[in-house]
Amino acid sequence: MTASTTAPGTTSSAGGPPLRLVVVRTPQPPLEDERIPLRLVRPGITAPRPAHRPGPRPRADRTTARPDDEFGPSLSVRADLPDPGETGRRLVTCALEALAGRRPITQVRPMTSPGVFAALVQGRRPRWCAEGSAPLVIGPVHVCEPVDGVAEISVVARRAGRAHAVAARLEGIDGRWRCTALQVG
Numbered sequence: 001m002t003a004s005t006t007a008p009g010t011t012s013s014a015g016g017p018p019l020r021l022v023v024v025r026t027p028q029p030p031l032e033d034e035r036i037p038l039r040l041v042r043p044g045i046t047a048p049r050p051a052h053r054p055g056p057r058p059r060a061d062r063t064t065a066r067p068d069d070e071f072g073p074s075l076s077v078r079a080d081l082p083d084p085g086e087t088g089r090r091l092v093t094c095a096l097e098a099l100a101g102r103r104p105i106t107q108v109r110p111m112t113s114p115g116v117f118a119a120l121v122q123g124r125r126p127r128w129c130a131e132g133s134a135p136l137v138i139g140p141v142h143v144c145e146p147v148d149g150v151a152e153i154s155v156v157a158r159r160a161g162r163a164h165a166v167a168a169r170l171e172g173i174d175g176r177w178r179c180t181a182l183q184v185g
Helices: 084-100 105-111 114-122
Strands: 142-147 150-159 162-173 176-184
Touching: 084 105, 084 114, 084 142, 084 150, 084 162, 084 176, 105 114, 105 176, 114 176
Parallel strands: none
Antiparallel strands: 142 150, 150 162, 162 176
């Protein structure tokens, strides 16, 4: 009698090698960003964007393009985007006029992300913005670009002799700036 060459609990076909389990790793994104120490990542705080981001997708001929080629928004690099100062001024002016009731809130939708637009529609309106009839004066727009394709703007809005701070984060998506965070003080 010969000894069995298979491990306990495994079976082999007649005369074949024993079966064994091989784990094949699939390429998946990491669950956590290894570049950020774990102590800096807290619930509710998102990790900063990576330094290198893919640019816009090249436009292919519609007859040869596959249906999944155009799926989802693509991030844009700074060279493909307009001036963030002008876009920021237009965004702040439209948002404050919409909060004051002088403009339909739907006019802000193309310039904002869905989350910011929902917050503008459902959120409370600042009393200084909603009350009174004094004109709204927007000061100079200050722009900071921490990462390629991202601009953070700050503006001082004046009304009836009082100053109020407004800050926004603009991200380049599909060749145009889109507001992903807005804070009205």
